[in-house]
Amino acid sequence: MSAIVPPAVSRWRGPLRQSYGLIQAFAVLILLVVVISLLSPRFLSTINITNLMAQMSVNLIVAAGMTVVMIGGEFDISVGSVVALTAAVSATLMKLYGIVPGVALSLLVGPALGVVNGIIVTRGRIPSFIATLGTMMMARSLAFVTTGGRVVADLPDAFKAIGQGQTFGIPNPFLIALATYAIGWVLMTRTAFGKKVYAVGANRTVAMLSGIRADRVKIMSLVIVGLASSFAGNLLLSRIGAIQADTARGLEFEVIAAVVIGGTSLYGGQGNILRTIIGVIIIALIRNFLNLSRIDIFWQDFATGAIIVVAVLLDALQKRIGRT
DSSP: OOOOOHHHHHHHHHHHHHHHHHHHHHHHHHHHHHHHHHHOOOTTHHHHHHHHHHHHHHHHHHHHHHHHHHHHTTOTHHHHHHHHHHHHHHHHHHHOOHHHHHHHHTTTTTHHHHHHHHHHHTTTTOOHHHHHHHHHHHHHHHHHHHHHHHOOOOOOOOOOOOHHHHEEEEEHHHHHHHHHHHHHHHHHHHHHHHHHHHHHOHHHHHHHTTOOOHHHHHHHHHHHHHHHHHHHHHHHHHSSOOOOOTTTHHHHHHHHHHHHHHHTTTSSSOOTTTTHHHHHHHHHHHHHHHTEEETTHHHEEEEEEHHHHHHHHHHHHHHHHHOO
16 A cells, blocks of 8 residues: 655655755765865865866866757767867868868867767667767767877967956856856757757657657757867867867766766756756866876876766666655
8 A cells, every 4th residue: 555645745756856966966066175175275276266167168068968968868979079070170270261260160060970970870770879989989080180190289369369268257168168058058948949858868759659750859969969069179279279189088978977967867858957067067176186186197087987987876876766
């Protein structure tokens, strides 16, 4: 005999479950800030916080697009390679034809690969992890071809000023990343497309029976993360003022871990794009602490891997709680 749940409890149970991921991630964030502040006096310095905001901007933008894809029930592990290829194309074309043509044409790289990924996933019925693994390798190879294996530098000062400048003491890349999340929040909560992404991620069959073109939604989601990656690639190029083909290696795994830590389910249909910001900050804080502590750089990948494992376990735990 099942227990009778009081109406007041039943009314609050839904919102509590929905906010569980946010509360969990925010608690971890606060704990990390306190611990790192105690262990490293330099952490709260103005220069470190400013650098940290600038450094995490690329991950923030890519993670925004990845959140859309994962809510829809798919993955894209080609984003790191797309960032590198976009930056390589932008830098090469910029030196030949100027800033506007270089940036404009490079912004087509991610969406084009997103269409390719989407067609392979939807028409070929290939898991997105495998499909994007292939495009990841192809994009990285094209980045090496584009740069010739050399560092491309000497970019226009006007372009570098965007990524290296500040507004009211806040790095421009960080402000641009926040603007990206404002757009993403509107897209996912105030448009029909956003509702369709949630529906397809929760149950593709039911969504199709409801009249939603699931394949089209998945393709558009992969195009969006591709566009976000290309945008991030240009921002990265502007901030560092140079690019080499092996830039952004491993970015995809940091981004996926950040999205999961932020409360987005690995199984699709659940997540909030604003929560992803917390996930990105948590990973950035850990890397920053390792750098400040002068810990061997090879341990940073170990830390990232551990975060991914913990994120997956927490997601599984959240699923179990949601079933009770």
